Amino acid sequence: xxxxxxxxxxxxxxxxxxxxxxxxxxxxxxHTAKIDYCYEHEDAWxxxxxxxxxLGRKGWLSLPWPKEYGGKGLGQIxxxxxxxxxxxxxxxxxxPGPVVAAAGVLERGTxxxxxxxxxxxxxxxxxxxxxxxxxxxxxxxxxxxxxxGYEDGNxxxxxxxxxxxxxxxxxxxxxxxxxxxxxAPKHQGITYFLTPIKDMPGIEVRxxxxxxxxxxxxxxxxxxxxxxxxxxxxxVHKGWYVLMAGMDFERTGVAFVAxxxxxxxxxxxxxxxxxxxxxxxxxxxxxxxRLAQCLIELETWRxxxxxxxxxxxxxxxxxxxxxxxxxxGSELMVKVSQVGLETLGLYGPLKEGSKWARLQGRFxxxxxxxxxxxxxxxxxxxxxxxxxxxxxxxxxK
Amino acid sequence: xxxxxxxxEDILRNMARDxxxxxxxxxxxxxxEDDPTGYxxxxxxxxxxxxxxxxxxxxxxGGIEGSFMQLVVLLEEMGRACFVGPYFSTTLCTMAILDAGTxxxxxxxxxxxxxxxxxMAFAFTEPQARFEASGIALKATPEGNDFVLDGIKLFVQDAxxxxxxxxxxxxxxxxxxxxxxxxxxxDARSPGITLTPLITxxxxxxxxxLFQGVRVPGGNLVGxxxxxxxxxxxxxxxxxxxxCAEMNGGAEWVVGAxxxxxxxxxxxxxxxxxxxxxxxxxxxxxxxxxxxxxxxxYAAWKIDQGLPFDMEASIAKAWVTxxxxxxxxMGIQIHGALGTTRDHDMGLYFQRARQGAVLFGDPDFxxxxxxxxxGL
Numbered sequence: 001x002x003x004x005x006x007x008x009x010x011x012x013x014x015x016x017x018x019x020x021x022x023x024x025x026x027x028x029x030x031h032t033a034k035i036d037y038c039y040e041h042e043d044a045w046x047x048x049x050x051x052x053x054x055l056g057r058k059g060w061l062s063l064p065w066p067k068e069y070g071g072k073g074l075g076q077i078x079x080x081x082x083x084x085x086x087x088x089x090x091x092x093x094x095x096p097g098p099v100v101a102a103a104g105v106l107e108r109g110t111x112x113x114x115x116x117x118x119x120x121x122x123x124x125x126x127x128x129x130x131x132x133x134x135x136x137x138x139x140x141x142x143x144x145x146x147x148x149g150y151e152d153g154n155x156x157x158x159x160x161x162x163x164x165x166x167x168x169x170x171x172x173x174x175x176x177x178x179x180x181x182x183x184a185p186k187h188q189g190i191t192y193f194l195t196p197i198k199d200m201p202g203i204e205v206r207x208x209x210x211x212x213x214x215x216x217x218x219x220x221x222x223x224x225x226x227x228x229x230x231x232x233x234x235x236v237h238k239g240w241y242v243l244m245a246g247m248d249f250e251r252t253g254v255a256f257v258a259x260x261x262x263x264x265x266x267x268x269x270x271x272x273x274x275x276x277x278x279x280x281x282x283x284x285x286x287x288x289x290r291l292a293q294c295l296i297e298l299e300t301w302r303x304x305x306x307x308x309x310x311x312x313x314x315x316x317x318x319x320x321x322x323x324x325x326x327x328x329g330s331e332l333m334v335k336v337s338q339v340g341l342e343t344l345g346l347y348g349p350l351k352e353g354s355k356w357a358r359l360q361g362r363f364x365x366x367x368x369x370x371x372x373x374x375x376x377x378x379x380x381x382x383x384x385x386x387x388x389x390x391x392x393x394x395x396x397k
Numbered sequence: 398x399x400x401x402x403x404x405x406e407d408i409l410r411n412m413a414r415d416x417x418x419x420x421x422x423x424x425x426x427x428x429x430e431d432d433p434t435g436y437x438x439x440x441x442x443x444x445x446x447x448x449x450x451x452x453x454x455x456x457x458x459g460g461i462e463g464s465f466m467q468l469v470v471l472l473e474e475m476g477r478a479c480f481v482g483p484y485f486s487t488t489l490c491t492m493a494i495l496d497a498g499t500x501x502x503x504x505x506x507x508x509x510x511x512x513x514x515x516x517m518a519f520a521f522t523e524p525q526a527r528f529e530a531s532g533i534a535l536k537a538t539p540e541g542n543d544f545v546l547d548g549i550k551l552f553v554q555d556a557x558x559x560x561x562x563x564x565x566x567x568x569x570x571x572x573x574x575x576x577x578x579x580x581x582x583x584d585a586r587s588p589g590i591t592l593t594p595l596i597t598x599x600x601x602x603x604x605x606x607l608f609q610g611v612r613v614p615g616g617n618l619v620g621x622x623x624x625x626x627x628x629x630x631x632x633x634x635x636x637x638x639x640x641c642a643e644m645n646g647g648a649e650w651v652v653g654a655x656x657x658x659x660x661x662x663x664x665x666x667x668x669x670x671x672x673x674x675x676x677x678x679x680x681x682x683x684x685x686x687x688x689x690x691x692x693x694x695y696a697a698w699k700i701d702q703g704l705p706f707d708m709e710a711s712i713a714k715a716w717v718t719x720x721x722x723x724x725x726x727m728g729i730q731i732h733g734a735l736g737t738t739r740d741h742d743m744g745l746y747f748q749r750a751r752q753g754a755v756l757f758g759d760p761d762f763x764x765x766x767x768x769x770x771x772g773l
Contacts, residue, residue: 388670
């Protein structure tokens, strides 16, 4: 085994490190890699956009894409390093576009579609949300029926409703899944569309506030919303398989490892500097051990993320391993944010901006925000089902 | 980056798995539980022929000069098979001699170890039952060219199989308990030594060793006099990683056996593995063991690279221990009453998980170490 990076990867890592640490110096004080926070705050959104364009100009939104489509032709490991360093420095600028939308186009798009969409996504000029969940279709995403489409001339006409659409009020584009053949078996009547949504007729976005008052979720209503046929990726009714084809793209979630680790490292620094007016919040062994346990699991999570990237870099299809990293990591984020809140004692619940708030209220935010991590993108329970069925071969019935 | 095993490691794993399946059935595991020496001389001789006793020993002393990663591979297979014998103990002592022994000592001990003729036990812990320097009270008093040892060593594995002990004693007392510690190779048949076997839940052949005026020649001092603690510290961290490998192997067996059982055991007309409660137990067990293995490999790689690894060793031991304890408990839950019986193998793993937990530092000990590494 060799855990070392190649000299080229080391050089790239230094380049990322220099760029992102420099960028961090000029960032607004509340900057974060957490994209929901960017959707929730004007200044964070502005910074997210500014960074997105910068990354686009550097070609860093498309590192693992083939060169012929504007990518750098790099591998999963390089992408992993990029995401890890970016997130550790709390730099946003990266949304589902370069991973999810691009994967669909790269895997199932026509040559014409690749030439149209990929440069747009890579430029950082577009921002992407995922129009997937519906009121009655969450974990069972393939059961969607609330958003339907029918053919009309050169367009498809979309009607119905999406929900939990993160960032729809900010984003310029949407990856939309709609039921186009209601008679077919559930996986075989869905179509995958890429569409602009900003200032378009026939679409209405309504906010859903999170418990902490943040506006990142939305309901999205379509009323005879038109999408040209050329915006269908893959075959009509075969959108489910476009979605699945993109699943092997980047599934390590290493950015989440890094953003959580950064918050945790700052917490430890605060504890070591006796942040309670000269008193340490970790005088008791039980507190020290709780913090040590978090570090143990954060390090272990990171090793696993690297392992998933390694397997993916070899072209292996790893549903078990990638479900495991998602389940473990998201549960750990919930745990670490809770430990952070508790370690800060009476200071813990103080919100960002309050006088006496510590660490910018990041744990108060994270312990509420991160609850969504074990739900979005496949709940913890769905991840366990995937491992049981696909990795361990246990019977589904 | 390359996170796969290399060809030599794959070959070793296949060879070890075949060997254990053929030579080390669970029947032998159970027989050796009550055997006074706790090993099978026939199996031991075959293992020596395969070169495993000299795995870490340089070629010039008759070994095969393997890596720590290879040891990890072998120990995983031993953990999987519930191997019984003084392999782990002898390997630990080998590491100390390699680390701190003189040329003369290396030439004297290592070829014999590699041939399988010399078995050793690590006599470290005492009634204070801790893995820190302050737990060492056994007195080693210089007398002419010799040292005279007086005191008690406790929880010493494989003491009755051992020809020699690697004994940690106190040659002088200082303010700092880490000073004044020395290591000795002690002939197990020296006058003044009394062994009292201790029966443990895993039947891992522990002993109390009473030292009463035991003379040890000065040439058996390993490392500098009074300067033994850093050697012990390095050894304990390596031992923790090695123990992790053994525990991971056991945990992996438990997951495999539990998945297989869940597929064949029918209740309410369906395999119990079709019920989501059981599926989720198994998915968690598989995930946790996978994470445990990767952390252990990372620590092992650092050892092979000569990089600092103390923190990774503690992270691994804390995590692996909790995982093995949990996985072996859930394995029994999935097997139902069958898993709780003497006849079923699951109990052997449950016992080893709990025994392994307290060896070379329990999770609390290692969490405290991690907390100190973090500056807390």
